[in-house]
Amino acid sequence: MGKALSKSxxxxxxxxxxxxxxxxxxxxLDELAxxxxxxxxNTFTLPGLGKLVLVNRKARKGRNPATGEVIQIPAKRxxxxRVSKAAKEAILGSK
Known part of the structure; x- marks a missing residue:
């Protein structure tokens, strides 16, 4: 697998x-970002690539991996x- 391209x-x-x-x-590139x-x-769509969306996550219970203690994870945004169908097909190939 090759290296990721830098901004430059x-x-x-x-x-x-x-x-x-x-x-x-x-x-x-700076202005687009x-x-x-x-x-x-409001969701931002990059045609042919996908879209940026805000998602509200619900509060949930989790577990501390070090101690096994149950903790409450608060709700957050x-x-x-979300990758577009066209991008998935171009990268992975169509089924």
Whole structure:
């Protein structure tokens, strides 16, 4: 398995493919991330990849792995990324 691409590598690949400078590609990635952060509460969709969604988790009981003691885990809001069907098929292949 290969190494994950760094932000710089992604920016340079995008710049080369689209025909813009690396600095513009980096700015685009930064602005896209900021927009995703602001819009996550309304669900933010990246076409062809998936969407960011806020999910409310219920309170539940858990177990401390070190002691085995039962503990109460409080309810909380979490951010999840749901991968689109198109992305799954492109990566895994269709059944």
């Amino acid at each position: 590598q992604i920016a340079s690949t995008l710049a080369e493919k689209v025909g813009i400078t690396k600095k513009q590609a980096t700015l685009f 900021q927009l995703a952060y602001k819009q996550a509460k 979490v951010v999840k990324f």
